[in-house]
Structure formats: C-alpha cells, structure tokens
Amino acid sequence: MKDDPRSSSPTPGLSRRTLLGASTSLAAAAALSGSARAARGAGDKPVLVQVFLRTGMDGLTTVVPHGDADLYRLRPRLAIRPPGQTNGALDLDGFFGLAPAAAPLLTPFGDGHLAIVHASGSIDPTRSHFEAFERMEYADPRVPTGAIHSGWATRYLLHTAAGAQGSLRGIGVGANLPLTLRQAPSTLPVLEFAASFPGPPGTAAQRQDALLDAYATRSPVLHATALNALEALHVGGVDYDAYQPEHGAQYPDSLFGARLRNVAALIKQEAGIEVVTLDYGGWDLHARLGPIDGRMAALLDDLTRGLEAFYLDMLGHLDDYLLVCLSEFGRHARENGSDGVDHGHGNAMFVLGDVAGGRVLADWPGLSDAALDQGDLAITIDYRDVLGELLVERLGVTDLAAIFPQHTLTPHGVLA
C-alpha cells in the first residue's frame, strides 16, 4: 500500500503525488511557474492566504515532537505514538512527525513547499480565546491594553500601494470579516462565491443606483460595504461553478474544501486580490480529543486534504500565493481527565507556497516541567516573525513597524 501515506513513513522527495504518477505534467507546470515569475514585474505580489484555525488547534497532536520523552509523560493516553508503532507519527526529521490524520501534508512537505514552524505563536500570556484572537489578529502589543482595533492584514493593505483604483483588495471567506481584516480597505466578506443582484431584474440597475446614492450620501459608515457588496456579486469575474481544479487535485467534499477551491480559482484569475482569509473552527477539544479516530483526526483529515488539494491545484502558480495556517494558541501540554486538552500557549504554524520548506523550523524549548510556560509549550518563535519575513521579503512591505508595532523582526528562515 505504498500509495497510502498513512501506512508508511514517507521517503524524502518521493511524495504521494509523484507516486500517483502525475510527475511529468507537474514538473512541467512547476517549470512554467518559475518562468512566469521571472516574466512578470516586481509589482506582482503573491496573494496572502490566511487559514485561521480558530479556537486553539492542538499543535502537539498535529506536529508531534515524538523525540521529546516528556510528551509521553504529560499525555500518556493522548499523545500520538512514535513512528513505527501502531498509529504512530509520520516522521518528518527524526524528532517531529505528523499525526497520521495529517498525512496529506506529506505531499507539499516532501516537495519542499511546506514549512512547519513549531513552538510558535502569539507571546501574549492570555489563555482566553477571545483575547487571544484580538492579540493575534490585531497584532496588538498591548501597551496600553487594547490600543489597536484594526487587523494586521488591514494595515498591510493600508501600507502598501493599492492595485487598480476601486478594485477589490481583500476577501474574508465567511458571512463577516475576521478581526484580521477589521476595517480593511476595499475588502468584503464572501459567503457565496456566486450571486446576482436581488430583486426584480428589470429594475436592478435603477435600484443599484438608488442604493449607491443612499449609501454614499446618507451612510458613510456603510458606504464601502455597499460598494463592495455590489462588487461581490461575481468576485474576480470567475465562473466558480465551471472551475476545474488542475493536476488531479481533489478537494475534500466539505465546506472548507469548496471554499479553498474557490480561492484557488480566484487567485488564478489574477483579479488583483491581495489578501484572503478563511476561518476553520472546531478545535476547542477540551474533551475527547480523538487524535487517531475521533474529532481531532476528522478535523485534521479535512484540513490537510484541503491544503494538499490547494497545493496541487496551484502547482502552476506556486509563486502566486503564500498560505499561512495559524491558531490563536496551542493547547495545554498535559492531558486532562476528559481525554481532552485545555487552553495552552505555543503551537505549530504552517507556511505553504514557494518557501524553504520540507523542514520543521523550531528552537524547541522542551516539555520538561521547568521548560513549560504555565504548563504549556513555551513560544520561542513569535508568529509576527514568520509573517514579517513574508511581508518584508515577498510582499513589498518596507516599514514593518506600521503593521507590527513595537516589534523588531527576527527572521527564522522560512523563505531561505
């Protein structure tokens, strides 16, 4: 069963997709991608895609530090066993391994296009979801408390040149925008990727005029929303229903899969979108974690199959996006009595795209009692450094302080 990545450890460089026999066309696509990048101007930035794993993804399950014996002391029932054992981790580098349910990540990891950053996160000490959302999504250094009320991606858009005037710059996939994009310019939430202007079609143009008139003159607070709503009618001019994923990519039959597929279609359209955010919830597993065959495994399976499909689909556009997966905090190092894990601190992040991948970047603090931060994995890599490296090196940001106030960038080699 060599084509089942869950049954064996991967051979470096021999990933699932090559085993699937698609290598020729994929290699050609990758080559095209490189030349396309060279041909385009410096103004062409990759689209920044954020997948926010909301409510605390358990990074100690997803990316298992199986080389740290303390893990098995703290989580005798829940820790994924070391590689080679039943339901054991899929080894990545002799110290870290993936949960079996996250096996699809071996594809981009094996190709060197997925970087994993462990013991990372927001250094704010809060263990409250809602405070942690704010700290991470606002990137607010909290001096004074709660001084910032715009998202870091909002400030990224504000501090970089707009594309074509009036065009849409950011999209939050969902009914409303996440804090990451709070008050972002030319940005809107998109729940359905295809829609038409509601009401009697014969008078649609007149009603649109009237609404623009009303929202422009009477309601400046809603004016941008109204404009964006009209533009949202067919985001990027894409026919989403007809879109065919490439390179044999198979998105999972789930909400996340469908959304990620639409995002791929949108990026390929080169419609000028600069930031896309997706939310992925359900990780708050205080009870019954289910790392092998329960809830956590199901979430990881859907998430990572979606990411793998996106990666394959976008192989010809490898430098057109940078996808970051993060979560507001990790979970408590020690398992609780409900076969779950409470709120914690340090966590694992993923960066997918044209990065120096195939590696787990970590300054591993260890899981000994002395090394823990209030009982949780400590943070040795600030998530702002991971994002900051992308922003400065690839996304044209010259003044990172405008996006991450009171923060000095320490690159950790995500890109090189």
Add this chain to the structure above:
Amino acid sequence: MQRLLLSEEQARLNFPRPVRNPPRLAAALPVPGSPMSAGPARRAHRRAWLARLSGGALGGFQPLRPSVHPDPLRTLVQRVTQGFTSAEYERARSLGFEGYLEEQLEPFSIDDSATEALLTRFPVLEMSPRRIYNHFDGSQPGTETRPIDAVRQFKSALLTRATSSRRQLQERMCEFWSDHFNVDHAKDLEWLLLPEHERTVIRPHALGSFPALLSACAFSGAMLYYLDNWLNVRGAPQNNYARELLELHTLGVRGGYNEFDVQEVARCFTGWTLRDDPASAGWLRGVFDPALHANGPKLVLGHVIAGSPPSGRPGQPVERDDAQAVLDILAAHPSTARFLATKLIRRFLTPTPPADLVDEVAATYRATQGDIRAMLRVILTPANLAPDSGRVAPKYRRPIHFLTSLVRAMGGRVDAPTAALEHLVAMGQSPYDCELPTGYPEDFPAWGDSLLPRWSFAARLLDPDRVLPGVELALVEDVLIQIEAQGPAERPGLAERINERLLGGMLPPAEVLLLQQYVDEHPAPFDMFAVYDCLVLAASLPGFQWH
C-alpha cells in the same frame, strides 16, 4: 471600478417576468409590460456616480450615524421589540411610557395565547431530550421526524415568537441571554438538549433574578454538555466551563481573576455531569456524581470553599456544595454587576455605555441581588432615551433583528419551519449556531461589512410572486390599502407613507426623497409589482438597517 456592476449582458437581458399567478393577490391587477430598461441616460448617470465614488471613498469608515428619534416612546418601542410596528406603537401610546414598559416587564401577565397556538406546530419545544431522541429518529420517511426537522422546528420557533409574541421584551431578553449563555446546537448531542434548556432555564428567568438564572444555567444539561463540564472529573480537572463562567458569564475578562482561580473553579465543578442512562426519562439532564468530585478545600477569588460533601441529590435543589458556592461568590461580585450592566446598556441604549450609567445600573444590581427588571427600569427611562441624553445612540440591527423587523413591518409572522433560516446563515446569524461561547457579537463593527444578504432577504420576502415558505405576510391588498397605493394616482407621498406606516420612520428625509424619486421614475404601469419593487428598495436603504 471594473466589475462593480452587473455585466452589460445581464443589464440588457431584461429578463421576462414569469407568468404570474400571485397566491396572495385578491383582485387581478394589471400585469406590467416590459420593465424599465437601463437606457443610455441611466447608464451615464450610473457611470458618473461610480466615477465620483471611486475617488478614494473606498477606504475606512467614518463615524457618521443615523439619528435617534425625538420621541423617547418611539425609541422605546424600537428597542424593546423584535421589530417596530405602528400597531405596537399605538398600543404603547395608549398605555403611556411607564405603563407599556411595566406591561412588558411582566411577560407572564400578558395573554399570548395566539402565539402559543402557533407554537403547537413545533412539538419539539415541549419535549425532553429523551423524547426528542425517540421521536426525531428519521424512521418514518415523509414525516417531520428527522433530526434536521427538530432543529428547524426550534430555530423557526424562535422567529415565530419574535414576530408574533405580544411579550416582545421577553423575546428580546431571551435573545440577550441566549447570547450571554451561548450554547451551539451543532455540537453533537446538543440539539437534543437545547429545547429543554430554553424552556426551563432561559425563558423562566429571562426577566427574573440573575443569580437564579446563573445557577439554572450552570446545572443545565445543555451547558454542562456544551462547555464539557460533564467530563470534568477529580484528579485531572478540565477548565472549559470554569474559564467561560468567569470570563463570559460573570466577571468579564478583566474582572479580577487569574489562572489559579480558573483551575480552582474547575475543581469545584468536578462531578457535575449528565445522567447517562438512556432508558431514564431524565437522560442527559444535569446530575451530581460525588464519586467524580474533587473533595477538599478550594480557594476561589480569595474565598475559601470548605469542600464539604454536597447536599444536592439528583433532581433536588442544590444548596451549599462547591459549585453553588462559586456561583454565589460570582453573582455577588462587583465585576459581575458592572459586566452585566455594561452589556445590557449596550444592547438597549448605545454601543458606548457611559460610565455614570454603568455605575447606576451596577449599583441597582447589587442593591436588588441581581434583579434583571430593576436594571432595565434604570436603563429604559424617557430621560435616557431622549436623543440629547448622551446615553442613547442608533443601534445597528443584527441580522435576526433585521429579518424579524421586516417581517413584522409587513404585518407578517413566521408560522412554520421556514426557508428564512437559510437567509440568516447568509447574513451570519443563524439561530443557536454560534460556535464560540461569546454568542453573536453585539455591535456594528462585527456586522457592518455585509449588506448583500440583507438586500437578498428583502427582495425574496417581498417578491409578490413567491411566498417564502413558513412566513405569512399581510395580504398584498391590505398592504396597498395601508400605504394608500392602489393606483398610479397615489404615487405622490408614497415614500413617506411607506416610511411612516411600515418602517417605523427609520428612513431619514434624504432617503425618503430618494425613495420618492424612485417611485416617481418607476415606469408605468405603476401596479402592485411596482409598489413591491419600491418596498424592496425601502427595506434595503441604510435607514432601515438601524433602529
């Protein structure tokens, strides 16, 4: 501004309207001819607008808001109902400000039998978790007995109550507490537990005593399940509920507790679990299991809790066990008083609660041991609701309120499981679907980025050709009579009549003018389809998004 509008192809199509057989149309009204075309002048006008608008207006929000009505009674009706209607306002006028408020503060003295009759269509409301599990098992195809039918029933019932009930403030408060003590029906078995939770925890206490509500909620199967306390056991406590109890239900995130308190509260709640005997009528109800409880003293917010064996027995009131001791400490804490005062003022008056009023309301909480009605009396005064009080500001309608307000404005009600629920998903506030224990957010910043789903709902609801399943609206002819719009000769002043008689006067003068212009320029024949076209626009305007 490319692609801002429908493509030219779409604009030129001028879709022929379907053959009409309007189910709610009593008299045959003339079928319109070709709809008005997007002629060259129109398009030029539109382009001029877009050129103007694209000059940089896209970025950021500006702090301009609509205004509060000069009449405090009108604002009271706007704030304590799930949608202003002229009839409700006239009733409030006849009772007077205080009379109306006192009536609404005593919901169980209001005869609501008409609504209760409607609710018999939702048998799930009266069922125990056990009954729901047995009844909605999907074993009889063609009947409403799938699990999804149970969910549609209790979600729709929320809209039925909101649109029909004469106990409007009670409905507002149930919504408030359902946010405050959020449970998500989509979490595994939660859908079995939610109806009983509404029936026995939220509704009886919504206008009662907060400490009683807090306790009922803490030991409710629905909450024990949602925040996992049913699995919280001695030896290795799990703090999901403990943390949210402190952060979201009582003290607030900066209310003066630390991580140690969270752990100790979790220990106090160990052993509160669910009855897990599927054969018993009390299946999945809250129960205390002493064998799972961490005995011994605890220290919570500086109070020592002795940790004596609990006196509670299944089905009997709990008195002085550890969990109740924690709830007593929290309910009496000044931070709880301030946290609740702030949230209630935000819900009923203004997104920015003034400090002096927070102090007043918090003091009332402490003086009355958490009497919810007493707090509302301090908040909902004519002086506070006067536009120049500095204590009231326009509130952006959340999606459910927008939906129920429009249904009520059209003389309508939800009376069966309804397709309107899908619109609420699109608007971002599907009932009982909030995954986060915060409940749905309160104010404009969280909702102000989405309009299209609201416009879509207005267009769908007000489509005279197609009934929205599960929603009963006033007869078209009655609406036309109410706004005096039976013929083309009645175009003058129509916008103002729509605003005053249907929309509660929320449209400011500039929007009324604009709506009137749309009425005036609407091509002949100006029939009922044209009037409903104008109503779609009216409900989509900025003014109606606020209350």
